[in-house]
Amino acid sequence: MADLTAQLREQVQQAKSEQIPLQIIGANSKSHLGRSVIAMPINTAEHTGIISYSPTELVIRARSGTKISDLNLALAEHDQRLPFDPPQYQMQGTIGGTVATNQSGPARPWFGAVKDSLLGLGLINGYAQEMNFGGQVMKNVAGFDITRLQCGAMGALGLITEVSIKVLPMFKASLTLVFEIDQAAALEIMPAWSNQNLPITGICHWQGMQYVRLQGGQSGVDEAASGLLKQLPGALLDATLAKEFWRQVREQELLQPHGSQVLWRWTGAADASAEALPGAQLINWAGAERWVLAEDRPADNMALVQYQGGDRQAEVNPAMDTHNRALQIRLKHAFDPHGLFNVGRSYAWL
Amino acid sequence: MGQPTPNFVDLISALQAMLPVASLLVDDENQRPFECDGLAVYQQLPLVTVIPETLLQVQEILRLCCLHKVPLVPRGAGTGLCAGAMPHAHGVLLVMTKFDKILHINERTAEATVQPGVRNLALSEASEPYGLYYAPDPSSQIACTIGGNVAENSGGVHCLKYGLTVNNLLQVSMVTIEGELVTFGGDGLDAAGMDLLSLVAGSEGLLGVVVEIKVKLLPRAPRVQVLMAAYSNVTAAGDAVAALIGQGIIPAGLEMMDHLAIKAAEDFVKVGYPIDAQALLICELDGTDAEVEEQLQTVSQCFTDYGAYQIRVAKDDQEAAALWQGRKAAFPAVGRISPDYYCMDGTIPRGQVAHVLTRISELSQHYGLAVANVFHAGDGNLHPLILFDASIDGQLAQAEALGGDILTLCVDVGGTITGEHGVGLEKMPQMPYQFSDAELAQFRRLKAAFDPYELLNPGKGIPTLKYCQEYRSLHNG
Ligand SMILES: Cc1cc2nc3c(=O)[nH]c(=O)nc-3n(C[C@H](O)[C@H](O)[C@H](O)COP(=O)(O)OP(=O)(O)OC[C@H]3O[C@@H](n4cnc5c(N)ncnc54)[C@H](O)[C@@H]3O)c2cc1C
Numbered sequence: 001m002a003d004l005t006a007q008l009r010e011q012v013q014q015a016k017s018e019q020i021p022l023q024i025i026g027a028n029s030k031s032h033l034g035r036s037v038i039a040m041p042i043n044t045a046e047h048t049g050i051i052s053y054s055p056t057e058l059v060i061r062a063r064s065g066t067k068i069s070d071l072n073l074a075l076a077e078h079d080q081r082l083p084f085d086p087p088q089y090q091m092q093g094t095i096g097g098t099v100a101t102n103q104s105g106p107a108r109p110w111f112g113a114v115k116d117s118l119l120g121l122g123l124i125n126g127y128a129q130e131m132n133f134g135g136q137v138m139k140n141v142a143g144f145d146i147t148r149l150q151c152g153a154m155g156a157l158g159l160i161t162e163v164s165i166k167v168l169p170m171f172k173a174s175l176t177l178v179f180e181i182d183q184a185a186a187l188e189i190m191p192a193w194s195n196q197n198l199p200i201t202g203i204c205h206w207q208g209m210q211y212v213r214l215q216g217g218q219s220g221v222d223e224a225a226s227g228l229l230k231q232l233p234g235a236l237l238d239a240t241l242a243k244e245f246w247r248q249v250r251e252q253e254l255l256q257p258h259g260s261q262v263l264w265r266w267t268g269a270a271d272a273s274a275e276a277l278p279g280a281q282l283i284n285w286a287g288a289e290r291w292v293l294a295e296d297r298p299a300d301n302m303a304l305v306q307y308q309g310g311d312r313q314a315e316v317n318p319a320m321d322t323h324n325r326a327l328q329i330r331l332k333h334a335f336d337p338h339g340l341f342n343v344g345r346s347y348a349w350l
Numbered sequence: 351m352g353q354p355t356p357n358f359v360d361l362i363s364a365l366q367a368m369l370p371v372a373s374l375l376v377d378d379e380n381q382r383p384f385e386c387d388g389l390a391v392y393q394q395l396p397l398v399t400v401i402p403e404t405l406l407q408v409q410e411i412l413r414l415c416c417l418h419k420v421p422l423v424p425r426g427a428g429t430g431l432c433a434g435a436m437p438h439a440h441g442v443l444l445v446m447t448k449f450d451k452i453l454h455i456n457e458r459t460a461e462a463t464v465q466p467g468v469r470n471l472a473l474s475e476a477s478e479p480y481g482l483y484y485a486p487d488p489s490s491q492i493a494c495t496i497g498g499n500v501a502e503n504s505g506g507v508h509c510l511k512y513g514l515t516v517n518n519l520l521q522v523s524m525v526t527i528e529g530e531l532v533t534f535g536g537d538g539l540d541a542a543g544m545d546l547l548s549l550v551a552g553s554e555g556l557l558g559v560v561v562e563i564k565v566k567l568l569p570r571a572p573r574v575q576v577l578m579a580a581y582s583n584v585t586a587a588g589d590a591v592a593a594l595i596g597q598g599i600i601p602a603g604l605e606m607m608d609h610l611a612i613k614a615a616e617d618f619v620k621v622g623y624p625i626d627a628q629a630l631l632i633c634e635l636d637g638t639d640a641e642v643e644e645q646l647q648t649v650s651q652c653f654t655d656y657g658a659y660q661i662r663v664a665k666d667d668q669e670a671a672a673l674w675q676g677r678k679a680a681f682p683a684v685g686r687i688s689p690d691y692y693c694m695d696g697t698i699p700r701g702q703v704a705h706v707l708t709r710i711s712e713l714s715q716h717y718g719l720a721v722a723n724v725f726h727a728g729d730g731n732l733h734p735l736i737l738f739d740a741s742i743d744g745q746l747a748q749a750e751a752l753g754g755d756i757l758t759l760c761v762d763v764g765g766t767i768t769g770e771h772g773v774g775l776e777k778m779p780q781m782p783y784q785f786s787d788a789e790l791a792q793f794r795r796l797k798a799a800f801d802p803y804e805l806l807n808p809g810k811g812i813p814t815l816k817y818c819q820e821y822r823s824l825h826n827g
Contacts, residue, residue, distance in 0.1 A: 054701070056593070056596030057592075057595075057699050057701055058596075080598075104540075108539060109539065112513070112517060113539065115516075115545055115548055116517050125788075125792060127788075129788040129792075130788075131786065131788055131792060132786075132789065133789065135764065135766055136699060136764055137697040137698060137729075137730055137765045137766055138697065138729040138731070138769075139505055139509070139514060139697045139726075139729050139766075139769035139770055140697060140766040140768070141502065141766075141768050141771070141773075142766050142767050142768050142777070142781065143781070143793050143812065144549060144553060144556075144797070144812075145516070145548050145551060145552055145553075146792065146793075146796070148545050148549065149544050149546070151545045151548070152543060152544060152545055153543070153545070156544070157544065168600070169597075169600075170598075191458045191459050191460075194460075195458075195482075196569055197569045197570075197572055197638060199641075216641065217641055217644050217645075218644075219640035219641065219644055220637060220638055220640050220641035223639075223640045224638070267538030267539055267540050267541075268537045269459065269537040269538065271456075271458050272537075288539050305542060320543065323526070323531075324532060324543070324546070327532065327799065327800065328543055328544055328546075330800075331546075331796065333799070334792070334796050334799045335795070347543070
């Protein structure tokens with residue numbers, strides 16, 4: 001529990017005057033994401049602690065090095081949770097890294113991504129200036145949304161010092177149904193179920209089974225479960241097994257690359273056909289996120305992320321069109337004119 | 351009307367060459383309807399108004415403005431409340447209302463692709479046959495456009511549970527000042543790189559012209575239940591709101607009105623509001639029967655615990671609509687009891703509602719101007735309506751001063767100067783209060799990344815360096 005903002009700012013100031021590029025590191029739990037870059041580490045791991053937490057306002061503010069697992073613990077004491085339920089990466093993942101890499105869990109289609117719960121943040125830019133954007137209130141449209149711009153920026157715009165997040169009450173009831181159907185059949189069903197008024201917080205297909213998680217008030221969950229079981233024969237999954245399954249999905253543990261294997265991730269239209277991405281896969285987010293292990297790029301025409309493994313010097317994110325690319329470069333320059341932060345981490349050209 | 355510059359003469363002839371006669375307005379009389387947005391105290395005629403019909407025309411107009419270095423202001427329906435769409439004296443006003451087509455509704459994935467001039471309500475109406483609707487519903491939804499909603503990141507009474515415009519966007523295509531078409535977001539839920547999709551939301555026409563939007567639609571809830579609770583003091587109502595949310599109940603909507611607003615609304619639409627009440631809460635719950643029943647118990651209990659002296663649970667859709675009608679008509683209702691009113695839009699932490707309302711009533715007495723309060727209580731988003739008479743010398747200035755004090759009060763208690771209406775021209779004076787010079791400079795550099803020549807809606811949203819310096823010397827010296 002320490003506020004190292006001044007020290008971090010000092011480090012950025014020094015890097016700026018000596019023109020030394022930096023790589024921002026939290027707990028280093030996500031080093032496998034993005035391209036590998038070598039630069040002087042600037043570490044937020046000790047910059048931790050919950051700055052304020054007001055359960056009745058549904059808002060928590062924490063320093064960027066605070067671990068997701070610690071946030072979850074603090075919230076659980078008041079029966080609250082992070083709506084985007086991000087991976088914890090062996091209890092190491094930090095909130096700063098979660099925002100920068102835009103990590104959300106299985107409930108993403110229904111409860112939103114990090115950006116949907118992010119209310120504000122503190123940032124040190126490439127001028128070594130400390131700035132605050134957004135805030136602690138639910139609605140705020142003063143100035144550009146520099147807060148949400150950080151989601152997925154992979155630290156290219158600056159060092160996030162603290163974040164404010166909107167939290168939600170814990171679900172009162174939770175259950176998981178399993179249905180034995182193949183991939184193609186699952187993809188037929190997923191969008192239909194996903195867009196009904198059901199308390200769904202997860203739809204996955206994995207190894208011949210479709211998993212559907214229902215969470216909310218007890219009566220709503222029970223009502224939904226019996227309704228779905230009438231539509232398609234299935235079974236209730238044991239609560240412990242269900243918890244473990246969704247943990248593995250969230251932690252991205254079901255598919256792990258070995259040797260020269262690569263873990264590929266695709267996000268796209270939930271109704272894209274099963275053939276879109278060949279091979280045995282994990283289908284998550286009701287069809288909108290798909291994961292597959294393969295040595296070579298499994299589909300040429302798809303915007304795939306080379307998520308983990310393989311050559312990390314090459315581009316790992318889908319190619320970007322020239323206009324988007326130009327804007328991202330100009331934005332990078334607007335925040336980090338000397339090219340200090342995580343240069344080349346998301347794209348070789350950024 | 352300002353003086354046409356030589357650049358401008360070239361621009362006009364280029365516009366005349368490419369646009370049909372009906373798409374180009376040059377005389378004052380025809381341009382008069384466009385001289386202001388919903389905040390009519392700010393008015394300005396542009397040099398020329400263009401109302402294009404095709405994407406290529408939009409691209410060409412921007413290219414020409416860029417070439418001739420002429421300012422351009424985009425406009426939707428002009429319902430904005432911060433003078434964001436007020437024309438530029440030396441510029442082009444680009445009206446996007448001809449882009450009014452719903453291009454596609456994907457029933458299976460519950461998504462819609464629309465042109466920016468589509469009216470907010472028209473989208474929900476078109477989605478109705480599929481059992482779907484578009485959640486962000488500003489009270490101006492009959493008239494305001496989705497393009498305007500994106501530019502302001504608009505909210506509505508249902509944003510408490512379903513989010514603002516930004517939370518319901520999937521993809522936006524925008525024309526840059528260079529005339530290039532660029533698309534942010536995509537078919538999927540996440541795109542690699544910085545989140546430019548979210549950045550465009552709320553960018554007030556300062557970064558580009560939005561030409562196509564894909565949004566998420568939601569399934570209509572099988573049951574919607576509206577209830578109203580009356581209180582004999584605002585503090586109790588404010589506390590009830592904080593307590594309810596604190597208990598983990600997130601209603602679909604939770605609105606509050608104070609005595610003056612209640613009376614004005616009731617006189618106007620006669621829906622049976624208790625006119626002796628000092629505060630009214632209007633709460634909407636949605637979900638399945640079982641869910642709504644469960645919540646209704648908790649909510650009624652909470653309202654009673656905090657001293658509601660009357661609770662009315664709508665028995666049918668008609669009664670529900672009536673309860674909402676009073677709230678939705680609150681602005682025009684206040685318009686009936688005062689020659690002019692000025693709508694503010696600060697957001698505060700919910701726990702501060704009672705404190706801030708008390709402070710507002712003190713300020714109201716100090717300035718001698720009445721204030722009616724209507725607001726999105728669940729989000730802590732206040733809409734104090736300052737009543738004044740512009741025909742009385744000095745009253746507008748008084749109203750603006752009172753408004754400014756309310757906004758700085760919002761910042762002081764940890765909130766913001768605007769929750770959903772945007773900064774526009776109107777809230778420029780408060781920007782340096784909420785943001786430091788470094789932060790404002792960062793905003794300017796961000797804008798320059800999109801608009802290096804400062805042609806897009808200049809003078810709005812983000813104060814210039816000079817403006818900030820003047821502000822600081824005035825307030826620190
Ligand atoms: C009675 C009343 C009630 C209201 N209630 C609410 C409410 O509940 N919630 C709320 O959030 N707002 C509310 N508003 C404010 C207003 O309706 C919203 O801000 C709305 O989104 C504006 O849409 P518009 O089409 O009228 O945009 P305009 O007023 O025409 O423009 C608004 C801004 O968007 C820019 N713009 C417009 N179109 C484009 C485009 N295609 N590309 C780029 N920039 C563009 C303009 O330059 C301007 O800065 C209310 C207004 C009124 C009059």
